[in-house]
Amino acid sequence: MDIKEEALKKHYEWQGKIEVISRAPINTREDLSLAYTPGVAEPCLQIQKDPELSYSLTRRSNLVAVITDGTAVLGLGDIGGLAGMPVMEGKCCLFKEFAGVDAFPLCVKSKDVDEIVRTIELISDSFGGINLEDIAAPRCFEIEKKLKEKLDIPVFHDDQHGTAVVVGAALINAAKCAGKKISDLTVVINGAGAAGIAIGSFLLELGIGDLIMVDLCGIINKDDKYENPAHAQIAQRSNKNVRKGTLSDAAKGADVLIGVSKPNLFTEEMIRSMADKPIIFAMANPVPEIMPDKAKAAGAYIVGTGRSDFPNQINNVLVFPGIFKGALSVRAKEITEGMKRAASYAIASVIPDNEITPENIIASPLNKEVANKVADAVANAWNNEKINRKEV
Numbered sequence: 001m002d003i004k005e006e007a008l009k010k011h012y013e014w015q016g017k018i019e020v021i022s023r024a025p026i027n028t029r030e031d032l033s034l035a036y037t038p039g040v041a042e043p044c045l046q047i048q049k050d051p052e053l054s055y056s057l058t059r060r061s062n063l064v065a066v067i068t069d070g071t072a073v074l075g076l077g078d079i080g081g082l083a084g085m086p087v088m089e090g091k092c093c094l095f096k097e098f099a100g101v102d103a104f105p106l107c108v109k110s111k112d113v114d115e116i117v118r119t120i121e122l123i124s125d126s127f128g129g130i131n132l133e134d135i136a137a138p139r140c141f142e143i144e145k146k147l148k149e150k151l152d153i154p155v156f157h158d159d160q161h162g163t164a165v166v167v168g169a170a171l172i173n174a175a176k177c178a179g180k181k182i183s184d185l186t187v188v189i190n191g192a193g194a195a196g197i198a199i200g201s202f203l204l205e206l207g208i209g210d211l212i213m214v215d216l217c218g219i220i221n222k223d224d225k226y227e228n229p230a231h232a233q234i235a236q237r238s239n240k241n242v243r244k245g246t247l248s249d250a251a252k253g254a255d256v257l258i259g260v261s262k263p264n265l266f267t268e269e270m271i272r273s274m275a276d277k278p279i280i281f282a283m284a285n286p287v288p289e290i291m292p293d294k295a296k297a298a299g300a301y302i303v304g305t306g307r308s309d310f311p312n313q314i315n316n317v318l319v320f321p322g323i324f325k326g327a328l329s330v331r332a333k334e335i336t337e338g339m340k341r342a343a344s345y346a347i348a349s350v351i352p353d354n355e356i357t358p359e360n361i362i363a364s365p366l367n368k369e370v371a372n373k374v375a376d377a378v379a380n381a382w383n384n385e386k387i388n389r390k391e392v
Contacts, residue, residue: 017089018096018105023059055128055331064103064129064324066091069116071136072159072194075285081107084134091133091158091320099321099371101328103131113139117146124151128328131320132157137194138228154327154335160198162316165323165340166362167199167258167281168206169347170314173361174302176353178277180255186210186275188254190247190289191261192220197230199258204237205337206344211238212250219243219250248273255279259289266290268298277301283314302358311359318347318365322374329375332382339381346370346377 011017024035033039043057055061066088070081088105095103106123108116120130130153132144140157147155156162175182185208189196192215200211213220213234221239226232243250251257251270256279259266266289271278280295282288283306292303292310304312323343327335350363350370363370 011086017086018092018103051125054125059102060126060128061331062100062102062328063127064095064101064131064328065106065120065123065127066095066103066131066133067106067108067120068132068134069108069111069136069139070134071111071139073134078136081109088133091131094317095131095321095324098317098368099325099375101321101324111139113142113146116143117150120147121150124153127153128331129154129156129324131324132159134159135194137197138230140194141197141230148334152333154324154332156320156323156335157194157198158316158320160194161202161335161340162319162323163195163260163283164198164202165319165344166314166316166347167283168202168341168344169318170281170304170312170362171203171206171208171256171279172344172348173351173356174256174279174304177356177358177361178255178279178301180277183207184209185255186212186253187256187258188212188214188247188250189258189260190214190250190265191259192231192234193260195260196258197234199260200234200238202337202340202344205341210240212243212254213238214247214250218246256281259283261289263287263289266295268294271295271298271300274299280304281314302361304361308365312361313365314362315365318363318367318370319343319374322346322371323378325371326375326378327382330379330382332378335378336382336385338385339378342377342381343374346373349373 026032026035047053047057068081068084068088070084071078073079073084074087085105085107092103092105095101108119110116135143144155144157187203187208189200192213200213204211220231220235221242221244222235223242248270252273253275255275258281260283263284266282278300279302280300281304282290285306288305295303304314306314347370
């Protein structure tokens, strides 16, 4: 039985991967009076007086909504929210297993930006954070931007920022292993969708030397005009030398080649044209832009993929549970760039410098200690930023 058949069989058995468990025992009349009427009226009245008490008197302090419109589901594309529910439930499982965070899946039956934003805004008081998931670009950028403006709880599009943070962590250690400075790296990213743009923006925040973004039309540069605002913005921040041409042209002399695109788009010739000790992150799933054995044969020094059957699996599960755990612990109002940088360095630090090798640049996604490290780093970053803003 292959993995698809086995997974389908298990999903029939599970009939859902999450359930609600009561934290309040109800065995006696007194239990009933305390958890429900008449006793429950008092915490209701306290929250009415001070809404912040909702974090102390309800589960809001540890509850995240995992929300999708089902338009970009896990490599399956626009299959709709209902069909994406198994993925959202899986995400909720990961929140609980890796960080002890309670998460609830919500599938919104709409593709209208304002309708989705309004829906999430109306239910936001029930949650301590919002994890947006599997929403297609460019709609995902606008939804996240509007929600951040409207809500006073963290809003995090994991396909963008979770991917960016874990790629950043992998690159920090890969650069160490290759004996290169982050500030000297020229990074090429193939795929300028939600993940690609977010990775590029984040790596610029980490301080890379230059970024070259490539989409279906070739190298993105500031001389060209773009209808997509995200493309227009990244064009102004990247490609210092205004290089033009194809992916092959972009790869020449580059230190790092990152793929968040489609299978088999990286060639051995591209890798041979790169700088010394080339770093390849081929993250298309399930088939990467180039298979690791081919990349190595062409001279790649370090190869990472999104797959669990090769070394250096670059997986978002190292990011989002810890980021939300940390943000919830300090009641952060948002996930800042500083918090994301702190998360990246925390993930990278899980592997001591003396244990970093070309086949060991990133912690296993199954390492449950990572979430605690990330949570501590994220909480400290938020508190430090509060002090710097004098919000003590």
